Amino acid sequence: MNWRRFFHRDEGDAEQSDELDFYVDATTEEYIARGMGPTEARAAARRMLGNTTRIREEVYRMNTLVLVESLIRDVRHAVRMIRTKPGFSVAALLSLALGIGANIAIFSVLNAVLIRPLPYPGSDALVGVFNRLAIQGQVFEDAELSPSMYAAGKESAKAFESFGVWIPGAATVTGTGDPEQLVTVTATQGVLPTLGVSAYIGRWFSNEDDTPSSPQTVILSYGYWQRKFGGDREALGRTMVIDFVPHQVIGVMPRNFRLVNFAPDLLLPQRFARSGLTPDELSYTGIARLKPGVTIAMANQDLTRVWESWAESNGAGKMLSMLQIRPNLRPLKKDVVGDVGSVLSVLMGALGLVLLLVCANVANLVLVRAQSRRQEFAIRAALGAGWGRIARELLVESLTLGVVGGSLGVALAYLGLRLLVTQGPAALPRLEEISIDGTTLVFALLCSLGASLLFGLGAVLRSGIPGRMQSARGATQGTQQLRAQNALVIAQVALAFVLLVASGLMIRSFFALRAVTPGFTHSEWIQTVRIAIPEALIPDSERVIRMQSEILSRLSVIPGVTAAGFASGLPMESEYRNGVLIDVEGKTSVDQMSPNRAVKRISPGLLAAQGTRLVAGRDFTWDDVLGHRGVALVSENMARENWGEPASAIGKRIRQRGKDSPWLEVVGVAENVRADGVNLPAPAMVYFRAGGRGATFAIRSERAGTEAFLREVAAAIHAVNPGLPLAKVRTLNDVYRRSMARTSFTLVLLGIAGAMALILAVVGVYGVLAYAVGQRRREVSIRLALGAEPRALTWLFVRKGLTLNFAGGMIGLLLAGGLSRWISALLFGVAPLDPLTYIVSGTLIGVAALAASYIPARKAASVDPMETLRGE
């Protein structure tokens, strides 16, 4: 086919017309020359040429593509139909736009988060390096690395092309203007080469930058560079005072650079001392690029070997076997995306159901309209229009509706996504990457076409089937027409029921989560700062605890602070989990394996700072800590498990497994703390007195989280020692909210889907009943004229509505029961078959349907029989 000719077919026709004119003129002249009169000659020339229109048509047809041409005509016709029926079109287009738009929006999220590769070159080879370990039989998959593990891995792992560790933190910049608190990531030299993102200007960290004795350096984010230096390239080589230490600027990262899920203002080099890598706590996130051809399983094996030799040289063999530490590599994408996949697939499913509902609704509208156009079709069929012709026209009309609705949907999705990105829900990673791209547009097109075929075919089958078009007059509705509409209403009610149940279950989960007593109070008032005191700074471990105690007393006097303490890890700081085998005097025997318990080392005052109640006994005192007294605290569930009552735990003795470890007397019992997340049960916990180089400080104040407060905290800590790096500066609420984020995000979106479904179903029920009432006006009038009670007539229609609803509800019940297993992973504290949710959802739909059927039914009963019958 010649497309050039096709697009120039009108031009070609004009030329053909000219050519024919020329023929007539030339021939006329010839005839005149032979002696004819001018008029006669022209007529003769015309006769000689024949029918010019037919010639032009024939040539035109050679130039055109018949199918395309008629398709264009059908689309024009469809657009005209859409324009001339505004009521119908607005209803159909609006519901299509909403249904398709919602699907496009959630698909763009899915696409950005799950489908698209990470924004790093060769991102398939990137892995997060973690450990798997077991505490109390519970397996944790994402324990991080210790500095000495990093050193061992860097030296002898063979599977990695490059490897590094990093840790998020915070730093105060002073010197220019007001002191400013910034988000930092401290990373070893290997991290940036692993990601493969070159510096925008300047360079990455070198091995020298990692060495403690060399001058301090810093890499800026693009945003901070713009803000602070106005994008001046001369910023390279300048010196910034960060945490009271001068740092030389060596580079600027490109715009939009993110380190896994962090967008730090500053990148600082992680400088581990060459020897004595303590505190050796598992707090550093590992990242590596696998050598080509190396699989994750192979790398795990390689690293297991490295860990074993590390344990041997380091004397950590006991810890390795006790916690069953194994390397656990996983694709970096999993680190970035987390477990949001199940949420997104549930949402996608829910919105798919909404789109089905929309299709059912539009199909209904199209059906009703096809019904009213039956006469037109019959007449056209009688005049010789083929069935295919009419069917094609209906389909093209549906497709036009679908495509226009879909385009509106894309616009809606765009707006919706803008809103979503500005809201920035914590549950969504890779938020800044969300956009409507080619894949999304293809999806949108498929959605539109699929939806239009779905409802278009319905209309074709109802009104275009050959032999169905004999009835040009008296086109009354058949039972089949009604049956189709009834089926659609039933389907709508069923789908709406499913979605209502889903959102109901999420609401119940949300409230169940909110109702949980997590073991701490007002998490938004708890400011946290992680401080690890390096051995290079303070070699003597006795001085470490004194320094921590000094920091604590300085923090306690900051205005507005009501309590402060520190611990080896705060609730939900999963990276500082620890587990130890605990013997209980008189309960565990030597030859039996004693259970592995969650263990925290806490300072006096920490429980108060957290808001954790003491159920029995007392808190630690500084005398306990500094005097190395053999005392311990246990959690309430630990006490109940071993001694029945919390109070009877006091005075009992426990110890760390091992013959030479001393017995510790239980002096207090603390309330249970949901240390692994609000949605997980509180582990049985043992509290040892403070000790160790790494500690998270918890500072309770209503000013927590404000910049001024953070500055005062940083100043207090740096007054003790300016060389202390601050990490994990956040409020406990940030951590707490993250554990709720997934539920609340799902709740909001499922809630929207449920509300949309309910509205669509109500509109559907109303539409069908109103139409049925309209169709049966005559019958109703006759009944009324013959003396039927108006109330009985109202009941007739309401009953019809209720019957349809009941049928829909029953199907919905079965569907919801079957599908709810799918959502069960997202639920908390509520069964997938929670009766209350089902009953409430059913009632809601029932009431809505009753209202939707009552209005048209009332209208039917208030018909004036005389007027209707006269009008016939």
Add this chain to the structure above:
Amino acid sequence: MPKRHSPLQSEMVQGTLDMLILQTLILGAAHGQTIAHAIERGSEEVLQVEHGSLYPALHRLKNRGWIAAFWGTSENNRKARYYRLTPEGKRQLVAQTSRWEQLVRAIGRILKPVKEAEG
């Protein structure tokens, strides 16, 4: 497309009109009107052509690339569309002419005995 019937096509063997057009153009470029009159005169007015049906044929030949069209000025100084033979058209003409001659000879051989029987 059965509905379409131009006199030339329905009364003459398919492709004959094309051949006649190509034959006419071998003498040089010409516009539609000249071609129409040339065919009519050349056949000693045996082929009564509705001249209009020539134009779709010209268009078809042009699409096949056997002839080319260009705008020129006619004898009486008017803009007219001229057609000329392309090398491909020349090849086609030779091929079709020989095929046509074979056909005529074959038909001639079949028709001869009938005439003798009548005579």
